[in-house]
Amino acid sequence: MIKLYQYEVCPYCCKVKAVLDYKKIAYEKIEVNPMTHEELASVPGAIEYDKVPVLVDGEKVVFESNDIIRYLDQKYSKNPIVALDAKGRLVQDKWIQFVDDELVQILPGNIYRSLTESLDSFKYITKVGKFPRWKRYYLALGGAVAMTIVAKKGMKKRGITDPRKALSDTLQKWSQGMAGKKFMGGDRPDISDLVCAGTLTAVHEMKVWDFIAEQKPVADWYQRMASLLN
Ligand SMILES: N[C@@H](CCC(=O)N[C@@H](CS)C(=O)NCC(=O)O)C(=O)O
Structure with a gap:
């Protein structure tokens, strides 16, 4: 396997x-x-x-x-996701790059936005990750302090003053790209849909999800994707 x-x-x-x-x-x-x-x-x-x-x-x-x-x-040919033609692949690559270069980059500023949110995120990360139980509390505390500082620096470098607004703008770009289609790939998800939905799944159990869930129509698209991933 x-x-x-x-x-x-x-x-x-x-x-x-x-x-x-x-x-x-x-x-x-x-x-x-x-x-x-x-x-x-x-x-x-x-x-x-x-x-x-x-x-x-x-x-x-x-x-x-x-x-x-x-x-x-x-x-594995079941449910193909990569376009067969070069032009289609070019479009898909543009959206994959958008996820890697924009969406992934603004997530730290959103999950480590304040010390309280960082602590919350780290409690989850250390719970599901492979961390010795007795060390979790200290790692979460240390990680939260460190990442709040690192994330703030990262946002400053990108000229972002409001991480939630930056996230909302990025998600809007994604929905504008979909232009009313069911998925970025059309009637079926393509590689870029999976890359984007998968990336968002990483923060599904964190506080920022309450905010993402309010961002329509992206939130509806995510629900459509999630129903195909069970
Ligand atoms: N370009 C790589 C990036 C992978 C990456 O940065 N992974 C992080 C975890 S999110 C990592 O393993 N960092 C090293 C470490 O944690 O030891 C990919 O797309 O797979």
């Missing part, structure tokens, strides 16, 4: 999981210890690569979320 080495709350891993689920590919999740990466020791090249997600399919090891997704679509 396919093995996905991951962090439960990593947006890049969530993208890959969305594709595996949509294509109905059976897989085993292996939660990686973020401090030791010890689970990756037996996977050729993975310790040197030093990131998740890593996909292992028999003898094949694939790194980088977008490469993993394209590999999966090529190998």
